[in-house]
Structure formats: structure tokens, C-alpha cells
Amino acid sequence: MKHGLGIKIIIDGDCEAPLVLLDRYISFFGEVDPVKGIVKPENIHIGGKALVFKGSRGSTVGSYIIYALKHYGHRPACFIVKEAEPILISGCVLADIPLFIARDYDYLVQLVSSIRNGVVRHVRGEEYVEIKEL
Amino acid sequence: MYLTREQEKILNGEYGWAVAKALELIVKVGEYLGADKLVPIIHAHVSGISYKNIGEPGLLFIKELFRGGGIARVYTTINPGCVDLMGSSRIISNELLGKQILVNEYLEKMNMKPTYTCIPYLHRPPAPLERLAWGESNAVIIANSFYGAMTNREGGPIALAAALTGYIYHAGLQVMDNRVVEKEIVLDQSIGEELYGALGLWIGENITGIPLIRKHRLSLYDAKIVLAASAASGSHGLIVLEGVTPQNTYRISDKVEKISVDVKDLKEYRGTPPSVGEEVLFYIGCPHLHPSEFMFIHKYLEKHEHMNKYDFLLTIPRIYAEIFSREIEVLRRKGVDIAIGTCPVVSVLSKKYDKVVTNSGKAAFYFKKIHGIEPYITSLKKIVEMIIG
Numbered sequence: 001m002k003h004g005l006g007i008k009i010i011i012d013g014d015c016e017a018p019l020v021l022l023d024r025y026i027s028f029f030g031e032v033d034p035v036k037g038i039v040k041p042e043n044i045h046i047g048g049k050a051l052v053f054k055g056s057r058g059s060t061v062g063s064y065i066i067y068a069l070k071h072y073g074h075r076p077a078c079f080i081v082k083e084a085e086p087i088l089i090s091g092c093v094l095a096d097i098p099l100f101i102a103r104d105y106d107y108l109v110q111l112v113s114s115i116r117n118g119v120v121r122h123v124r125g126e127e128y129v130e131i132k133e134l
Numbered sequence: 135m136y137l138t139r140e141q142e143k144i145l146n147g148e149y150g151w152a153v154a155k156a157l158e159l160i161v162k163v164g165e166y167l168g169a170d171k172l173v174p175i176i177h178a179h180v181s182g183i184s185y186k187n188i189g190e191p192g193l194l195f196i197k198e199l200f201r202g203g204g205i206a207r208v209y210t211t212i213n214p215g216c217v218d219l220m221g222s223s224r225i226i227s228n229e230l231l232g233k234q235i236l237v238n239e240y241l242e243k244m245n246m247k248p249t250y251t252c253i254p255y256l257h258r259p260p261a262p263l264e265r266l267a268w269g270e271s272n273a274v275i276i277a278n279s280f281y282g283a284m285t286n287r288e289g290g291p292i293a294l295a296a297a298l299t300g301y302i303y304h305a306g307l308q309v310m311d312n313r314v315v316e317k318e319i320v321l322d323q324s325i326g327e328e329l330y331g332a333l334g335l336w337i338g339e340n341i342t343g344i345p346l347i348r349k350h351r352l353s354l355y356d357a358k359i360v361l362a363a364s365a366a367s368g369s370h371g372l373i374v375l376e377g378v379t380p381q382n383t384y385r386i387s388d389k390v391e392k393i394s395v396d397v398k399d400l401k402e403y404r405g406t407p408p409s410v411g412e413e414v415l416f417y418i419g420c421p422h423l424h425p426s427e428f429m430f431i432h433k434y435l436e437k438h439e440h441m442n443k444y445d446f447l448l449t450i451p452r453i454y455a456e457i458f459s460r461e462i463e464v465l466r467r468k469g470v471d472i473a474i475g476t477c478p479v480v481s482v483l484s485k486k487y488d489k490v491v492t493n494s495g496k497a498a499f500y501f502k503k504i505h506g507i508e509p510y511i512t513s514l515k516k517i518v519e520m521i522i523g
Contacts, residue, residue, distance in 0.1 A: 011162055034191055060269075060289030061188055068191030086163045090291045093159045094195060 002132045003111060006103035010084050012124050013098030017050040017077030019118035019131065023109050027058030028065040028091065037074025047074030050120040052112055054105070055081045056088040066091025078122065080108065080129065098122065100129065135164060135303075136171045144299065152204030156295035163292060164303025173265050173304045178210040178297035179254040180246060181269025182290020184480035185233040186216035192290070193233060196240045199298065206245040207300040211254040212238075213270050214422070216481040219250060220455055222466065223473040225415065225447050227482040246297065250475030251451030253358075253422045255281065262380040265308060267296030271371075272362035272421045272496060278372040280357055282380030284308050287371045307371050313384040315374050317345040322396035327513040330356055331495030332403035334363025336395060338370060345393075346374040346386065355427055355514075362421050363495025405498065405510040412488040415507070416517050419449030420477055420497035427514065428454065432461045434518050435468055442523040445485070446470050449477040479504065493517060 022039060026032065031040050037047035047069070056062055066088070069075055078098040081088070082105035092099040100122070102108045108131075112118055117134040137145070145161065147154040160172065182188055183196075215234045218226050242248050249257055252270050255277065260266055262282035268274045269288045277283040286306040288296065296302045306312055319341065325333055337345065337360070352360060352375055364370045374384050408414045418431065428450060435441065452475035454462065462472055473481075479500045490501045491510045498509030 010166060059187070060182055060291070061192065063289060063291045064182075064188050064191040064195055067195050071191070071194055084166055086166070086292065087289055089163045089166055090159055090289060093155070093162050094291065 004128045007100040011099040015078035015122040020049040021112045022053045025054045025057045028062035029059040034068035046076045052080045055083045062087045063091040067094035070095035150203035152199045152202035156298040159295040167305040169303035169305040172301040175265045175267045177266045179268035180293045181213040184216040200240040206297045210246040210297040211249040214476045218473040219475040226473045227484040267302040269293035271365035275361040275365045282383030315346045315386045318392045320394040330359040331511040332400040334360040334495040335367045335403040337364040338368030348376040366496040366499045408489045415487040415490045416446045417492045420494040
């Protein structure tokens, strides 16, 4: 089954990738290992994934960490967040990662939690993402 | 967001990859913050260049900007790195020297001035209402509050992008309608120099928005300490100082809420004096010492034959290595540890301490947070007196 979900585009781009949910704020500096492409302490690999999370916090070095994910070959396919801020936006510009704000983040979290292997699809210019179960 | 034809050309890559990426960064962040246009800046100050903080990812990006043809299009100064540029400090470690020098070389090749200081107004004091794009929160708040210039608190990548493009987004403190005082901090008149660092920390933690301080005329040296601390423990970019902040660079709301602070509120921020047996570092130079402060310390210590055998660290801008070489030599011979173009906030320490005694609330905040060292805040003069004994 497919679900269409409204988004606000911050950085546009095509995206088709498996969904990963981390329903919290992430400090990229300190919590993300760009060489391995994982988020700590969960040790979840985010390279090539569509990552759903609340947003970012912490040091402005976070932008460089996001850039480093791309450099080390672990660029996420896109980020879908509850709220953005300059450190996250800067990092996504540097690393060419599409960044979207979910219009109904809580519903998105509920949906992603209820399916096992979700995939997200977004086509440049469209104000929504499609979510389906594999 | 409205873009000029020239800005469109930059974005489309007609002037190369680096400047296109840099402008995209400013446009995207600006759009998010609700900016209607970009505005030209006169001076960029690039923070986030300490290798200890940015590590390999930051070095990689700066290198890529340089290789992509990046060049500063406006006057650009650089924040302190993580090593003593004269290599003689025994307190600040030089273990990351090679990497920091690489960062510095790329920045300098991109036409940025090798200032390595967090007080860029030393090199070019801004004029009222001049537009700047400065990283480094202590410099930002001095630019807005003391000089009446206009800058937001930019993160490292944005300040770098502003240097390469010469533009910044028209939002936040770049817009006069956002420079409006809504609170007044009523200071107990007995709050003096020894408490300025603690006062700044209290403001940062307890006051949001843009406050005004009346009837407590602060010199640049005092303002530096109060404002740096409030920008470290809070997110302040402008605190209006009556009789100091140039008029017409801010407005006062019709409704101003008054909040009082007295000496007892500051006690917990000040910390406790060192006890016998504790390993103590005495530290002055956060923000970097102004020439008058440096000369004051020199004059005071020069005439004293004997000093207590404490570890005493001063951190100063790179340019002092040239203009104060004799004074630096005199102080070093007396056992003062002088580190140039760096500071303990962005570097690794070679020695372990139980306590740091400093005049800086900002240093106190970061010593505890980064190095796990308990601070005690007092005045610059008191620290010098303790050193002399």
C-alpha cells in the first residue's frame, strides 16, 4: 500500500531509499561517525537511507560531519525532519542531501513504525513523498 | 528570495564550483530563515577552523573549497586555531600542529588574513550599521553591541561561504525590525569587575531576547568579558548598553520588562577559590587580550622580580608576535606561558589541572565543559596580584 505525505522542501532532489526512523534530535558532531556512516549509540547505518528524525542540535561542526558522510561514501538518500535549522541545512547543501520537513511529523512516525520494510520515494518538485511497504 | 542577475550567475556555476556552493549555502539557509534578499558584507570573520574541533571533515571541506577555486571576495579574518603559532607554550599542546598548519595554509591561499584571533575588531573596527558576517559568538556580540554593526551569529560554514561570496542573507540581526529591546536588566550597583564574568553567564542562562543594560557604563574591556560570557552560556547576539551602543542601531519596544540581578544571584556562576594542594592554572586572554590589557599585564609584572610559581597562561592574537615581541620575551623570561593565535577553548591541554582561575566567564564555561576543570572567576587585576603574591 502507498501513502502520500505532505512535505515542505528545504533542499530538493530525487530520492528512492529504505526508511530508517530515529525519533529524536541528532547532534551530528559527537553522535555520527562519518567514516563508518553510523549514528550512535544505536549504531544504525544511514548511508543510502531515507532518515526520518526530529532535527539536529549541537555544534556547528555538525555541518562538516554531514559533508564527511558523503566524502566517505555514506551519503544518506534524504532527510525527513520535524524541524530544520542552519547547521543541518548547511550540511545538506555541502553534501547534496535532499532535506524535507514533514507537514505531519507525528503521523509520519506512526506510519513508519507500523511497517516493517518501508521505502520512500520523492520526485524533484513534488510537495509530497510516497511511502510504501516492501 | 529575490536574487540579482549576478547572484543567479554565481549560483549557476558561471564563476566556478566553490563560490556556487557557497552561495547555495547562504541562499538555502536564508530562505529557511525567511530572508527576502541577500545583502553585501564588508568583513567576514571565519570561525570553526580549529582542527581539534573540525577534524578531518572540516579540513576536507576547506581543501575542497580551495581546490574548487574559492577565494575571499571581501576582507576576511580568521579565528584562533588549536596550536600556539610560536610553539613555545607548555600548557597548550602542539600535537595537532601539522593538521592545523594545513587548515591555515588553505585559508590563507584563499586570501584570508592570518589573524588567528577571536577579536577581529582589533584589525578592523566596524562602523555603525555596517553589514558583517562573523562567526565566533564573542566577536559577534561586540560587533552589534559595542560598535553598532550588523551581524548574526554565523556558524563556521556560513561565515566561510560569506567570505567567498561577499553576501549574507537579509534576516535576523541584519534587519532593523529584529533589533528591538524588550527587556531591561537592572544591575545591583555593587556588581563590579570581579563579577563581570559571572554576570555574563547569568544573563546567558536567564535572559532571552535582546536586553538593555542601563546606568552601568562598561568599557570595551569590561563589555568584552560580560558579553562573551552571555554569548557562551546563551544565544545572545546583541545586548544594548546604554551610552555605549550607538543610537539608531537598535530600537526600544513600548513594553520593556525589567529584570533585576544582584550579587547573590551570581554566586553559583563564580565558583570557589582554589584550595591548598589543588593544581591551579591562572588564565587571562578569553577573548584574546586587547593591546591595552596586554600592556597593563606587562607593566605590572615587569617591575616584579619574584613571582609565585604558578602556571600562568595568556592567549593573544597572532599579530602581537610582531608588535610586542620584546614584551612577550620579558614575560616569558618571568615564567609566563604565552600562546599565540590559539586559546584553551579550541585546543588540547598538555597538563592536567584541578582548577582554573580566570577573569572570563566564557573560559569558565568551556573549561568545565570541554576540559572538566572547575573554574573560579575574578578580575584581571586580582589574578595579576595573585601571581605576584
